[in-house]
Amino acid sequence: MGKKQLTAKIISQTKLADGIYDMRLQAEEIAACAKPGQFISVYVNDKSKILPRPISICGIDAEGGSLRIVYRIAGEGTKQMAGYKAGDTVKILGPLGNGFTMKPEKAVLIGGGIGIPPMLELAKQLDCPKSIVLGYRDSQMFLKDEFEPYGDVFVSTEDGSAGTKGNVIDAIKEQGVEGSVIYACGPTPMLKGIQAYALENGIEAQISLEERMACGIGACLACVCQSKEVDEHSKVHNKRVCKDGPVFDAREVEL
Amino acid sequence: MGKKQLTAKIISQTKLADGIYDMRLQAEEIAACAKPGQFISVYVNDKSKILPRPISICGIDAEGGSLRIVYRIAGEGTKQMAGYKAGDTVKILGPLGNGFTMKPEKAVLIGGGIGIPPMLELAKQLDCPKSIVLGYRDSQMFLKDEFEPYGDVFVSTEDGSAGTKGNVIDAIKEQGVEGSVIYACGPTPMLKGIQAYALENGIEAQISLEERMACGIGACLACVCQSKEVDEHSKVHNKRVCKDGPVFDAREVEL
Amino acid sequence: MNLSVNIAGVTMKNPVTTGSGTFGSGEEFSEFVDLSALGAVTTKGVANVPWPGNPTPRIAEVYGGMLNAIGLQNPGIDVMIERDLPMLQKAGAAVIVNVCGKSEKDYVEVVERLSDQPVDLLEINVSCPNVKEGGIAFGQDPKALHHITKEVKAKAKQPIIMKLSPNVTDITEMARAAVDAGTDGLSLINTLTGMKIDIEKRDFVLANKTGGMSGPAIKPVALRMVYQVANAVDVPIIGMGGISTAEDALEFIMAGATAVSVGTANFMNPAATIDVIEGIKDYMKRHQIEDIQELIGCVK
């Protein structure tokens, strides 16, 4: 509902860590209806690049009419985005996709790397006891402080410089983190681990996937993932990450 | 010699008339060796447009290391240029082409429309008695005041709102403007008229031509004009506007 | 001011439709576009049975365009008839169904299933470069194209439009083959086969290695082919390839296209189709053109 393409004014842009940026956008119409786990498509101001970049919504200020995104420089498009300044404008489309389905049960929120940002708004809005597990590469733990008010925060780092050395699953096991619903976003290997863990332990897991996108609204079939069952819409074993996801029940998709 | 491609900082940008802009660029290396009648190639900051726009040099401040260009919004590229602000940068290549050959004889400088700007630096540098004839569309007589210190200025306007009603040839005839060398830049029909007038009256005329360009340095053969004789370089009846011109002796080219 | 055009006896209220595969069933764009305001909605290629398409990554961005190797994923003709066509009818849209298949039999089956459906035109996709069987095989060989055109035309209840591939030496030869076999119209171009390599991974970007290139970058090639075909045969043409503005659309119309499709531009701007229609109106107003007919093929 209510998807809009609009030109958003950049309110602020700050660097959170090496190559990680935090941008706030004035975008009333999108902020008014966005939900945790949804994303926006950001068109870069460079006519050689025609496709938008999907970026998760990290924060929603419906009253102030603003959105927050936190992104990593991954290539030319995000590099250009990082060069934009407060006052510049950027064309965006959103809110896209289905967000997380918020359950009133004890929750475990898991974010890995650049999958951490969408968990922040979820942590804010999810009204129940939560454990939050964040996986970083090293001690540059962007956003970690902001999670603290919302639950117990556990950390893993690949280089062992903080928290559990290893990945988020290692942290969960080491710290004995428990809950009835897992919400997760991060790299595919991490989500695979969580999927396996959730299935083994019979826990519900909502996982947010990534795939290359063109339309962002379910029309082009660029962004499919494999579904376990024949999908209602596609009639084959494909679901669209942009429209049927990006959040899926771990039981319904093959990674 | 000494063509350079460099990133120039925009010192100022002002609007002179409807759709006519005045831009000053910091470009030491080009300003140091530029001559009246030469041009620069301006690359627009839009990756969908790969070719530079040739724009005549309207003013040279060798000491201050700056160049001045005055241009008209003719399409998308010049429209974007008009949006640039002081402090922005733009990639340019220059100085390109051969400028006017300054003779110590009584001169008539003729500029028509957007052919007026290159005549200004020539008027400044040409050290001899001069008549200056400027052809405008209407009463928006950009740059006219700046010519006044350098000679007698005569004006024609298409709509008759100032000076002679008609074109520059009409003004020359009506005002009895005379001289031994004509220097001219403007639309092809005007240059044709001047060519005929000069040949008839046995006067030397240096005319500055326009053609679509790619390289700007004589390599691609995009920008040719017809030469009366077989050209030394091309071995055919073609001369390159960018390299052999843009200023030609009216006797050597067919318009 | 008259914007309506006639394609093989079917009147489109304006000359703008959508590039098959870039607009879904139409439903996905209905939040941005009043479907009934379009000349027609052209749907994603549909086969006799559901197709799973290719593995991902299915798309890659390239300078001024994109590559796709969707592989004609589609839910099959049953779903189209049960779900998509009623939706389009309800939305008041004129409908062009894009048909794909692996064999002539497949195409004919789809066309026959559509015979009693609310469909205005059939666009026969014999030019998809991203599937192994069918698709482009028919589109690069004039004999094969002639044969399938004849078969499909014999069974079709609606007028048919053969969609041509640009990956050929002589597009007019292909156009003639289809026209000789009785096609009611032609549409072109489908995508140009392209490739992208990830030099860091030292691998193809697309799982399918090659993909079909679309978007603004291909416009000059598309326009040239539309011009050539318009001057070689006598059936109406739907022109496409890189159209993202009204100016682009007008170039195709002046080159001889009776209608145009907006494809990849829908990804750049979901309301691109409407913007193109409005821009054409503005142009006609500015140039005091009463009937768009005056512009079709006016550049010779």
Add this chain to the structure above:
Amino acid sequence: MNLSVNIAGVTMKNPVTTGSGTFGSGEEFSEFVDLSALGAVTTKGVANVPWPGNPTPRIAEVYGGMLNAIGLQNPGIDVMIERDLPMLQKAGAAVIVNVCGKSEKDYVEVVERLSDQPVDLLEINVSCPNVKEGGIAFGQDPKALHHITKEVKAKAKQPIIMKLSPNVTDITEMARAAVDAGTDGLSLINTLTGMKIDIEKRDFVLANKTGGMSGPAIKPVALRMVYQVANAVDVPIIGMGGISTAEDALEFIMAGATAVSVGTANFMNPAATIDVIEGIKDYMKRHQIEDIQELIGCVK
């Protein structure tokens, strides 16, 4: 670190040369580029006699590229021998001469005139879309291509490289025809035929109506064709089409090109060739690649 490559027995100190027609004789760019730093300078197409080329406008800008219809204006082989080749020799540049003609006789005449000249390789342009006779006529028909290749090869003292047109259905068929006839190498792609219309003037932008499209926009098509040809025949390939950065060049090399040409990019940046060479070095350093040979055709 070894950047040198071998094309048909000729060693290039690095794999980067210039796209014929985009670099003049080399002289025009010598203010920006040390010609001896290039793998080779490829000169503008030269015929047996001077050619006047096409009327203007000869070029048009398109999204991410350009169209040209220069029409092979050139001062003829005499001037090349008297003026350009001595200049290139003095500059210390390796030289590839691009040869054009209207008939097989013309090509052979040029090739024979060059037999005792300081020229490393001959690139035979049978793919120019902008001249009526010769040019592309040879480049779109495998039989004609085979024949001219055989003729030229029989008379050439230097190794020959046939330059292929992308405006064909099957580029591998053309490549095989040239290889079967004995070509020592292949270069591809020449330009894609395109068109642009000025909707305000309601006329073609180019005097020649159509022109050859080049620049970043055509890269995916060029890369696909280079990959196809590299996997179909066994002669060295000079890859080109839209290369403007070292990343672009590396894509072509990984797809199977032994060397690459920088063409239209020279208009965007007169030092583009040097930037590409430096960028390739940086990549090799970063990835600890000792010999560029390791990269040629590494993506399969």
